[in-house]
Amino acid sequence: MGIKKNILPIASDHGGFLLKSYLIEKLYSANYEVKDYGTFSEESVDYPDFIHPLAKAVDEGEYQRGIIMCGSGNGAQMTANKYFNVRAGLCCNVEQVKLIRMHNNANIISLAGRFVPFEEAWKMVQIFLNTPFDGGRHQLRVEKISQLLR
Numbered sequence: 766m767g768i769k770k771n772i773l774p775i776a777s778d779h780g781g782f783l784l785k786s787y788l789i790e791k792l793y794s795a796n797y798e799v800k801d802y803g804t805f806s807e808e809s810v811d812y813p814d815f816i817h818p819l820a821k822a823v824d825e826g827e828y829q830r831g832i833i834m835c836g837s838g839n840g841a842q843m844t845a846n847k848y849f850n851v852r853a854g855l856c857c858n859v860e861q862v863k864l865i866r867m868h869n870n871a872n873i874i875s876l877a878g879r880f881v882p883f884e885e886a887w888k889m890v891q892i893f894l895n896t897p898f899d900g901g902r903h904q905l906r907v908e909k910i911s912q913l914l915r
């Protein structure tokens with residue numbers, strides 16, 4: 766399968782469809798290659814049906830980063846975080862985006878299609894794609910996320 770380093774997967778339900786369409790245009794304009802996992806209209810759908818395939822692909826190392834959204838961003842984030850190697854962060858502003866990269870090494874950003882202004886969302890995506898992980902004291906903390914108490 767191989768890592769598609771320069772391809773960005775993106776997925777949404779109907780609540781995130783308009784934002785997804787906007788972001789895809791912006792990503793194309795910025796010369797990113799995009800894999801659109803749907804949905805493909807504003808018709809009502811179930812967000813897990815579109816988020817699971819993207820999150821599974823990130824979990825399996827097919828992509829380094831992914832972008833997901835639904836109306837609130839919550840259902841999409843909750844679905845993605847079921848996968849062991851996924852760290853999906855829900856963000857409402859650029860400061861939160863910096864922190865999910867620098868502190869949490871998030872590999873998926875979740876956005877609220879019904880609450881975040883589209884231009885702000887584009888700024889957030891660019892910061893998500895260009896901010897490195899700080900490592901250091903955050904490395905062990907990120908590793909501990911997967912260490913469930915039984």
Ligand code: RB5
Nearest residue numbers: 780835836837838839840
């Ligand atoms: C759809 O109405 C809405 O529930 C969905 O987009 C999302 O907000 C779920 O978390």
